[in-house]
Amino acid sequence: LTEYLTELSGEAASYMRPNFFVNTPDILHAYLQQGGRPAFEVRAVLAATMSPTWGVYSGYELCENTPLKDSSEEYLDSEKYQLKPRDWETAEREGRSIAPLITSLNLIRRRHPALRQLRDLHFHHTDNDALIAFSKRTGSDTVLVVANLDPHHTQEATVSLDMPQLGLDRHESVPVRDELTGEVYHWGSTNYVRLEPGRAPAHIFHVQRSSSAQSGGSGTP
Numbered sequence: 001l002t003e004y005l006t007e008l009s010g011e012a013a014s015y016m017r018p019n020f021f022v023n024t025p026d027i028l029h030a031y032l033q034q035g036g037r038p039a040f041e042v043r044a045v046l047a048a049t050m051s052p053t054w055g056v057y058s059g060y061e062l063c064e065n066t067p068l069k070d071s072s073e074e075y076l077d078s079e080k081y082q083l084k085p086r087d088w089e090t091a092e093r094e095g096r097s098i099a100p101l102i103t104s105l106n107l108i109r110r111r112h113p114a115l116r117q118l119r120d121l122h123f124h125h126t127d128n129d130a131l132i133a134f135s136k137r138t139g140s141d142t143v144l145v146v147a148n149l150d151p152h153h154t155q156e157a158t159v160s161l162d163m164p165q166l167g168l169d170r171h172e173s174v175p176v177r178d179e180l181t182g183e184v185y186h187w188g189s190t191n192y193v194r195l196e197p198g199r200a201p202a203h204i205f206h207v208q209r210s211s212s213a214q215s216g217g218s219g220t221p
Helices: 002-008 030-050 088-093 099-111
Strands: 019-021 053-055 121-126 131-138 141-148 155-160 174-178 184-187 190-195 202-207
Touching: 002 121, 002 131, 019 030, 030 053, 030 099, 030 131, 030 141, 030 202, 088 099, 131 155, 131 190, 141 190, 184 202, 190 202
Parallel strands: 019 053
Antiparallel strands: 121 131, 121 155, 131 141, 141 202, 155 190, 174 184, 174 202
16 A cells, blocks of 8 residues: 555656545455445545545445445445435434545545645554545645554554654644644654554544644643
8 A cells, every 4th residue: 555655646646646446336345345334434534534536336325335245346236237216314313324434534635735735645653554634735734544444453552753754843842732633632652553443444644834823622641
């Protein structure tokens, strides 16, 4: 994932423009079949924050993941062959839909121009391969994302930030606001992260400098 995005955001950005679709009408990846709702959530977060454009095909909001048969990557009720009615309102009312998360992701993208560009994507080191960390920066807007790629288990890691890449001094500490929850933390060059599937697929941090600091959420040292 890091190698692919590093290539796309480099010289290839002039002629290779990604459009990250979280699913298609004919391919049901094993990651979604086996990962349940947490897999759908983190896949949406990654697509919405990594690529300037992203998409969702009908049914993803409801976490549809039943294959045609064992070891198959085809949907049981593929819309290649039929029109499938869905009760969106009931699913959302009963908590079976991730549409609210998708709405939040689109609102976050609207607020942050950094997420709508590709060239300034930079990955940061984590000491656990199950967690991925990356940032995007455009002008004064800097967004930092940390996501748990493991939909089955809680994962912990120390995230080591490339501070100059974020426009910060190496020993600086700044408030970061999680755009998904409103919580505010103070981050420096090394930071502990714990993400539990089903509760928090990721952090989407807005790095708040003195000129852009905002109130909201609860402070955490």
